[in-house]
Amino acid sequence: MPRTIPVVENILNANDQLAAANQARLETNRVLGVNILASPGAGKTSLILRTITALSSQLHLAVLEGDTASVTIDADKISALGVPAVQINTGGQCHLDAKMVQAALAQFDLKILDCLIVENVGNLICTADFRLGTHINVLIASIPEGDDKPYKYPAIYRGVDALIINKIDLLPYVPFNLDYFQLGVEALNPGLVSFPLSCQTGEGLDKWISWLTRQIQKANSG
């Protein structure tokens, strides 16, 4: 459908401009923006809940929840931990965009925040194309999804700044060749920092928390 391409390009340009404005607004307030990307059920909410539990006594966090439907399952879990959560219902759209994030930013008191975590819609394709204005894109891969995902969804692996390999507690029960997986990742995104962990058991979470804390401290003092 070549006739639609100019429209798509215009949307992306407009989106990039809004994303830059969002980023500037976060930086004015010394807030680190973190965009969490994954397929459905890889553990986005679980990682965010674990991160809140580890950090919310020392740092001011908030969460922007992207969902394609109106259910507030995830936002409710986050609010229950005493952290501000704003839900964006994309109305069936398959990704967040910078305009949605811009509208949501108005609902947070950015001056007191250290880090805003954005939970994107569960999708490995469309989310890769839309900048939001966050500083760090974190992709969660999940062991039971299989070891071939970098080869099949290369675009999203190319564009991220950190990789969580979640559900490592399931490694004994599913076929997953870690070398093959990492070879694929390395070809797409050489040197990408990665954190094998389990949000279920807590194994490996400390390294992710330390790394994220350093990124937040850099943004706060920058």
Added chain:
Amino acid sequence: MPRTIPVVENILNANDQLAAANQARLETNRVLGVNILASPGAGKTSLILRTITALSSQLHLAVLEGDTASVTIDADKISALGVPAVQINTGGQCHLDAKMVQAALAQFDLKILDCLIVENVGNLICTADFRLGTHINVLIASIPEGDDKPYKYPAIYRGVDALIINKIDLLPYVPFNLDYFQLGVEALNPGLVSFPLSCQTGEGLDKWISWLTRQIQKANSG
């Protein structure tokens, strides 16, 4: 972005017309078209391989492989079982559409086929909107993805004709409330036929194979 809506509507109308033409072409040749939908890593290819192994000695199957990248990992696995496989590289697009399927149909000898299985792109959102001309839409849910997926991705659950609940061998190792999951499914798609199974161990596959065989026989004699 309201200005884009008319374009999207036109695309969908054009797609529906092509989908109807694809379906008529399959029916002229008494071929059952089956569209397999799931998030990345839920087990689309594994289910197709299991289905081929069970049925290819009695029935003529073929597979149309949708991928967002040029890798032929899945198509190669299917070809290795001696079944015709055609790959569609969507060039980063997040779903198959009827035009892509139309082009691929020309590459099969439909007269000798009983069933064409389409493996859609791994995506729970965008794939729900585009009819392909297949007769049956089958959604694969996966136990490690969690029990809240019907609540979070309602559109795709509403539009399918059968549900596979894959990776039941992982039930002892992950939190998954089957009652909560099934309550969500029932609210969206009352009476939906479902097949709990494991493509890894083979458990539960017989019921899926029997059901699919009956659908193929109906289409062949219809």
